[in-house]
Amino acid sequence: MTATQPFVITADEVNCLIHAYFQDSGFVHSAFVLRAEGHLEKSEHFGQHVPRGELVELLSKALLYSEAEAHWKGNAMTNNCKAPFTILNRHVCSLDPSLPPTVTFQPPLPPPDTVHPVTNGTAEKRKASTSPAPEEVPKEKRARTEEMEVDSMTTSTEQRPADSRAQSLPETVDNPVPSTSKVEVETHLVPPDDIAVGMLKGHNSEVFVCAWNPANKNILGTGSKDTVMNIWHLHEPSPNEPTPTSESPLTFVHRVDVEQGDLTSLDWSPDGKLLAAGSYDTYLRICDSSGQLYLAESMQKKGPVFATRFSPSGQYLLTASIDGSVCAWDIPKKALYKQYRHHERCCLDVEWLSDDVFVSCGVDSNIHVVKLDTDAPLETLSIHSDEVNQIKCNPQRTLLASCSDDGTARIWDVGDVKLGRASSKKPVTLSGHTSTVSSIAWCPEDQTADYEILATSSLDGTARLWNSSTGECLTVFNDHMASIYTISFSPDARLFATAGADGHLHIYDVKSREVKWSWRASGERIAIFEIDWQQSGDLNRIALGLESGLVGVVDVAQIPALRIRQ
CATH class of the missing domain: 2.130.10.10 (YVTN repeat-like/Quinoprotein amine dehydrogenase)
Structure with a gap:
């Protein structure tokens, strides 16, 4: 088995690629400024031929990789996902609206800043991908959304009302913030052979x-x-x-x-x-x-x-x-x-x-x-x-x-x-x-x-x-x-x-x-x-x-x- 060859991407190569894109698009002034500030004339890649539309082609391949990365599980969510993949926005799977819903919910909880015990019921299920490899794991004190793609069940998406008092939040429960949180409770879910x-x-x-x-x-x-x-x-x-x-x-x-x-x-x-x-x-x-x-x-x-x-x-x-x-x-x-x-x-x-x-x-x-x-x-x-x-x-x-x-x-x-x-x-x-x-x-x-x-x-x-x-x-x-x-x-x-x-x-x-x-x-x-x-x-x-x-x-x-x- 041959060793995997490393990927090498330099800032100089990226600059030359963007310069070619500017020229193809008719952005003459932008191409001139990038060439001057990036000292592209001194680059070994500056005279190299870059096929027309190469930047768009490479970004399209990146989106194909993103699709494969997000949909590799092949479950009901990913197989019927209709949400598009875009360059700037993070992809969140969305079911085909023509499919019948498969998840039921209990009624919304009362205002969230007051205390109410939660009742039994069936809640919205949100799935994450399998656990990442060691080198992909985030640091302890960081949010873990970078390494786990979440399949949001948008057939009945949880609506989170915007808080109009974002700059001045209440310090008491007199003005609770609305919520449609749905929570279920089961306190005896244990394997029969594992009483501990x-x-x-x-x-x-x-x-x-x-x-x-x-x-x-x-x-x-x-x-x-x-x-x-x-x-x-x-x-x-x-x-x-x-x-x-x-x-x-x-x-x-x-x-x-x-x-x-x-x-x-x-x-x-x-x-x-x-x-x-x-x-x-x-x-x-x-x-x-x-x-x-x-x-x-x-x-x-x-x-x-x-x-x-x-x-x-x-x-x-x-x-x-x-x-x-x-x-x-x-x-x-x-x-x-x-x-x-x-x-x-x-x-x-x-x-x-x-x-x-x-x-x-x-x-x-x-x-x-x-x-x-x-x-x-x-x-x-x-x-x-x-x-x-x-x-x-x-x-x-x-x-x-x-x-x-x-x-x-x-x-x-x-x-x-x-x-x-x-x-x-x-x-x-x-x-x-x-x-x-x-x-x-x-x-x-x-x-x-x-x-x-x-x-x-x-x-x-x-x-x-x-x-x-x-x-x-x-x-x-x-x-x-x-x-x-x-x-x-x-x-x-x-x-x-x-x-x-x-x-x-x-x-x-x-x-x-x-x-x-x-x-x-x-x-x-x-x-x-x-x-x-x-x-x-x-x-x-x-x-x-x-x-x-x-x-x-x-x-x-x-x-x-x-x-x-x-």
Whole structure:
């Protein structure tokens, strides 16, 4: 088998192609300007013959490739798609209107900013393509619509009324935003031979984020691609009902008339009273634990919100936006406290070092340490050579870990920096991954080890454990067949979990570094986007955000292989 030859496209070739198109179209002045500014006379391609209409021909071939890429599944939607393919607009499949509809819906929910349990029914089904290969997987803090084509069922397209108050959204539920959201709930969808995994159905699209309430052990927040936030009240496990189950969720819907509304971040306040979500539709949404709207703010001038993070006291909330800015919100006052513009481009993640010092990272490869009441950063950490995707503090908030597109993770000593003193210590470099490092996680404090453990996962499909003091790689987990989306340690530091595009959840023993238990999602859309681990008293549970639109709850206590042996 011969090796695949690489594609080579240079800016010079593109300029010559456009120049030929200008000449063919009679745009003499435009052709002259491009030739002068692009110094095309010096190009080795300038004298080369370009067939008439070559640019249009190449673009036509690109559309044919786009059609093949979007319709490869050959299902009912793609086989009967009548939507055209265009150069500038993203293709969304549309059924032939002459075909009879195959999907039924329940009536619209009442106004979305008030709380109403959802009833059973059949909801609109939205399908995504199969999970992408490792090199195509997006970064953790970005909306996932780039890599997944969505088949929208336009025979009964969900209408999202435009919010005429986009610049001045309500802070109470007196003026709820209309919605035609349709949600179904089934809380007992489990395979008969797998009593440890419960499936909660209350979303109509991919569940991207999930988070356990830090104060109420039986409350779980989840968010999906269609901007819906669900708050689940789970039942206490019992011998008669070992499978995790829940009441119908409280559903919070605050929609605007935009095409892309993926929820990118979900964060509870430390007291568990507020739930904040960032979204690709540029809105910051905050509701309380009963599902009532607390605050909704448009970030239209700043763009999509990629991260939200409450301060340790809950006084402030940080939001990271695509325009590179970070906003600090005063939560009791429901107002913007201060805006920081330190990144040249997209800010991807934020983290608190203390209640008044935070860290941000972004596409510009920089990490900034910032004090709330100052304009300039306390320090800028600039060793990564590519985009910094995620930052996390250790439990003591003395070390900061970062991971990047450059294939490395770094560990920074920030103990002095957060006190306003310059750090003289060089970061520890973690090298070994062969592709983008997309996720990092600190192992909770382990009294039996003389060093802290850091975990990383990568688009190369592997996860690694590291000695954070020396940078030594302790082990490599390569059980996944595709990219790993999310990683997490158990709060007691005993177990470590990974999940990703192949639909597998693997749980390892941290000390023996062996797989102790594995589970795989079923169906066509199997990716697991996020996991969140909870331990409280006798409770030991993992929440899963699934591509299928389900929310998985794994009762670790019901799995013999994961029980603590006395």
